[in-house]
């Protein structure tokens with residue numbers, strides 16, 4: 350299949366890529382751009398480890414082709430911080446110890462960031478529903494939910510980006 354040139358804007362930086370049209374967004378981010386915070390887990394849209402933001406929407410990056418995101422704004426876990434300052438959701442994950450092996454963490458951060466962009470004050474149930482598609486094999490779900498609740502309560506307002 351003929352290769353194509355696309356531009357992905359990832360973490361506020363433009364990347365021009367010459368890719369096979371079948372390249373998945375997760376491959377483009379990790380293998381072409383070199384941002385390995387986004388994890389490749391199941392690659393069957395089941396685990397959520399590859400979640401990124403496309404615009405403000407959390408998307409599993411193994412579920413879309415890179416070409417479909419041509420010209421779009423993408424945020425990965427590396428793009429959450431601002432000049433070395435952690436985003437509130439990152440700080441909350443640290444404060445709640447919402448990670449163990451850390452493999453799911455990047456995806457969890459992006460899914461919960463997407464939720465908070467859509468709904469700044471989600472209920473516990475809404476947080477649980479939002480992360481339903483993200484698997485944590487260390488089963489750290491409660492601390493992840495508590496981390497999102499911390500942000501929703503405005504606990505990091507003073508420190509916000």
Ligand code: FES
Pocket residue numbers: 388389390391392393394395396397398399400409410411412
């Ligand atoms: S790697 Fe994309 S959902 Fe598992």
Ligand code: FES
Pocket residue numbers: 447448449450451452453454484485486487488489
């Ligand atoms: S912290 Fe290990 S998979 Fe979630």
